[in-house]
Amino acid sequence: MEQRLRDLPLRIAAVVERVEDASAPDPIAERLRDLGFVAGEPVRLVARGPLGGDPLVVQIGYTRFALRRAEAARVFVRQAA
Amino acid sequence: MSALASQVALVGNPNCGKTALFNRLTGSRQKVANYAGVTVERKAGVIRTPSGRQVQLLDLPGAYSLAATSPDEAITRDVCLGRMAGEARPDLLVCVADATNLRLHLRFVLEVRALGLPMILALNMCDAAEKRGIVVDRARLEAELGVPVIETIAVRADGAAALMARIDGELPPLAPSGAPADLHAEVRRLLAVAVRVPRATGEIDDAIDRWALHPVFGLALLAVVMFLIFQAVFSWSAPLQDSIDAGVGALADQLKTMLPDNTLRSLLVDGMLVGTGSVVVFLPQILLLFLFILVLEESGYLPRAAFLLDRLMVGAGLTGRSFIPLLSSFACAVPGIMAARTIQDPRDRLATILVAPLMTCSARLPVYALLIGAFIPKATVAGLFNLQGLVLFGLYVAGIISALAVAYAMKLIRRDSTEHALLLELPSYRVPHVTDVLIGLWERASVFLKRVGGIILTLTVLLWFLSTFPAAPADFAGPAIDYSYAGRIGRAMEAVFAPIGFNWQICIALIPGLAAREVAVSSLATVYAVAATGDEAAGQLLPLIAAQWSLATALSLIVWYVFAPQCVSTLAVIRRETRSWKIVGIATVYLFALAYGASFLTFRIASAWS
Numbered sequence: 001m002e003q004r005l006r007d008l009p010l011r012i013a014a015v016v017e018r019v020e021d022a023s024a025p026d027p028i029a030e031r032l033r034d035l036g037f038v039a040g041e042p043v044r045l046v047a048r049g050p051l052g053g054d055p056l057v058v059q060i061g062y063t064r065f066a067l068r069r070a071e072a073a074r075v076f077v078r079q080a081a
Numbered sequence: 082m083s084a085l086a087s088q089v090a091l092v093g094n095p096n097c098g099k100t101a102l103f104n105r106l107t108g109s110r111q112k113v114a115n116y117a118g119v120t121v122e123r124k125a126g127v128i129r130t131p132s133g134r135q136v137q138l139l140d141l142p143g144a145y146s147l148a149a150t151s152p153d154e155a156i157t158r159d160v161c162l163g164r165m166a167g168e169a170r171p172d173l174l175v176c177v178a179d180a181t182n183l184r185l186h187l188r189f190v191l192e193v194r195a196l197g198l199p200m201i202l203a204l205n206m207c208d209a210a211e212k213r214g215i216v217v218d219r220a221r222l223e224a225e226l227g228v229p230v231i232e233t234i235a236v237r238a239d240g241a242a243a244l245m246a247r248i249d250g251e252l253p254p255l256a257p258s259g260a261p262a263d264l265h266a267e268v269r270r271l272l273a274v275a276v277r278v279p280r281a282t283g284e285i286d287d288a289i290d291r292w293a294l295h296p297v298f299g300l301a302l303l304a305v306v307m308f309l310i311f312q313a314v315f316s317w318s319a320p321l322q323d324s325i326d327a328g329v330g331a332l333a334d335q336l337k338t339m340l341p342d343n344t345l346r347s348l349l350v351d352g353m354l355v356g357t358g359s360v361v362v363f364l365p366q367i368l369l370l371f372l373f374i375l376v377l378e379e380s381g382y383l384p385r386a387a388f389l390l391d392r393l394m395v396g397a398g399l400t401g402r403s404f405i406p407l408l409s410s411f412a413c414a415v416p417g418i419m420a421a422r423t424i425q426d427p428r429d430r431l432a433t434i435l436v437a438p439l440m441t442c443s444a445r446l447p448v449y450a451l452l453i454g455a456f457i458p459k460a461t462v463a464g465l466f467n468l469q470g471l472v473l474f475g476l477y478v479a480g481i482i483s484a485l486a487v488a489y490a491m492k493l494i495r496r497d498s499t500e501h502a503l504l505l506e507l508p509s510y511r512v513p514h515v516t517d518v519l520i521g522l523w524e525r526a527s528v529f530l531k532r533v534g535g536i537i538l539t540l541t542v543l544l545w546f547l548s549t550f551p552a553a554p555a556d557f558a559g560p561a562i563d564y565s566y567a568g569r570i571g572r573a574m575e576a577v578f579a580p581i582g583f584n585w586q587i588c589i590a591l592i593p594g595l596a597a598r599e600v601a602v603s604s605l606a607t608v609y610a611v612a613a614t615g616d617e618a619a620g621q622l623l624p625l626i627a628a629q630w631s632l633a634t635a636l637s638l639i640v641w642y643v644f645a646p647q648c649v650s651t652l653a654v655i656r657r658e659t660r661s662w663k664i665v666g667i668a669t670v671y672l673f674a675l676a677y678g679a680s681f682l683t684f685r686i687a688s689a690w691s
Contacts, residue, residue, distance in 0.1 A: 028504070031502065035145060051392035055388060
């Protein structure tokens with residue numbers, strides 16, 4: 001089932017499906033792709049921020065990034081079987 | 082004869098250990114300045130190669146991509162493309178990649194390779210990679226990439242020797258230009274054939290992050306870290322500050338006995354020496370604070386702190402990245418505003434710069450100490466807390482809350498709802514390296530002294546002039562300063578400041594207090610004709626003002642100091658960092674307006690109540 005990275009439960013292994021542009025052009029989506037959010041990449045949520053669960057810490061490839069929920073909403077993932 | 086490199090540039094992702102490698106290669110032979118026209122730092126140095134040649138080395142700002150999204154990345158792109166005015170195009174690029182983070186870093190390596198310049202790949206942090214069981218087939222990677230690949234360990238003294246030897250040798254051939262259509266696919270292919278990674282993350286990182294990023298423990302840990310820093314900054318620096326103060330005093334006395342009593346002596350001693358001394362006194366505090374910030378930065382913790390506080394800061398119209406500049410501003414707003422360079426987004430950066438002066442800097446402490454000592458009783462509240470201490474704490478909190486409120490108000494006024502990204506990398510934890518911390522400390526201290534020294538010196542001389550001329554005639558009854566321009570200005574200012582309860586003596590003290598807030602204390606002492614300076618003056622001044630001022634006046638002055646931009650260095654550094662007089666004007670006007678309004682309310686309420 002495809003879902004937004006924003007809504008993925010903590011520490012569940014998933015795979016990136018695509019990054020959606022929120023506007024045209026969308027430099028944030030472009031940067032997310034540069035950072036490795038591309039189809040087939042393993043991804044998981046490591047932590048949620050203490051206030052309102054924002055921002056998120058995401059493990060992508062060998063790297064950890066803090067992303068705000070709005071940024072993570074652009075990334076669609078599928079939970080690994 | 083084959084070509085040799087003379088202009089070498091280091092490029093790489095942020096957090097690839099590039100700057101540590103730069104330090105290993107250049108030692109202390111480096112120069113920090115700005116690129117022309119922007120506030121991006123330019124770090125350059127000279128390498129002496131084994132064969133005795135001198136090679137210019139440039140440490141370019143870290144970048145995730147040549148499709149730049151920040152001024153830093155734009156600089157890196159422009160220098161690499163030879164489009165940067167006043168900057169020679171490098172004839173050799175050393176692309177640095179962290180061996181533990183190749184999935185991310187190799188993509189940028191491929192982007193840089195496509196530029197078609199002679200290039201070396203420095204595979205950094207090979208020791209950390211080895212510990213994690215990561216195996217890189219160097220020869221295979223070199224063959225696949227078509228550029229020389231060299232293993233380096235930036236935290237070891239000899240960790241860059243192989244790279245140094247390669248830079249010394251003849252230039253590698255031009256890198257194969259032209260990028261594969263899909264860089265990510267190419268990175269995956271390279272990783273599959275040349276790299277073996279048993280585990281995507283470091284076990285230590287996972288273990289620490291479980292606690293450091295935890296919603297409850299993480300915040301508690303952050304609170305403890307901040308508390309320890311404050312304790313250290315204020316208690317450890319005190320003896321050093323006292324000895325600097327005493328040293329400046331002794332030197333002044335010495336000069337006074339050596340030189341004839343004339344205007345020149347007054348300019349040298351009262352103007353220049355005491356004026357610059359009042360800035361140097363804060364150096365221990367600023368160095369200690371920088372030390373902690375550098376250690377936190379090197380260890381990889383600061384981005385975690387920014388993550389924990391981001392939501393709170395965004396609510397107020399700032400960003401998690403504002404945390405570091407605002408923390409620095411507790412020592413002094415000048416380095417704090419300079420640290421705002423780390424905020425890439427111009428809107429967030431401007432908001433941070435504008436509220437940084439509201440953080441209670443250490444120069445306010447002598448003023449607070451005097452006024453609290455004179456007017457707040459030494460009572461114990463709830464059988465536990467010292468009332469004077471509580472008031473001081475309250476002043477710190479007032480500064481923080483007003484900064485958040487001002488940032489929030491700016492957010493409302495701006496009505497700019499466009500999205501600004503956080504996209505903050507949380508690098509692997511690292512044990513800070515002593516040399517790198519010391520080099521960083523030296524850089525920041527010298528920049529601080531150079532910038533502030535010039536401004537402070539100029540202003541103290543100007544203020545000395547205003548408070549000295551015209552000289553009072555021999556039969557003039559009051560203190561000499563009363564007769565001077567400063568005295569006359571103080572009298573004229575009284576009309577404006579009477580509604581908030583300031584008498585003319587306070588008004589006079591406000592003028593020299595513009596150069597540095599704490600100077601207001603010694604100026605008050607001068608105005609009240611107490612024959613002493615500095616701390617001693619505060620001791621004798623205290624009973625005097627306690628007897629002569631009303632509580633309402635004292636409270637009003639305290640509140641004034643919470644807000645007023647009583648510091649020309651801060652305004653000067655805002656001008657330098659924003660390159661805009663308009664922003665300096667906005668900061669000055671809003672801070673004075675806030676100070677006047679708050680002091681007016683305080684004075685009126687306190688007068689009516691007492």
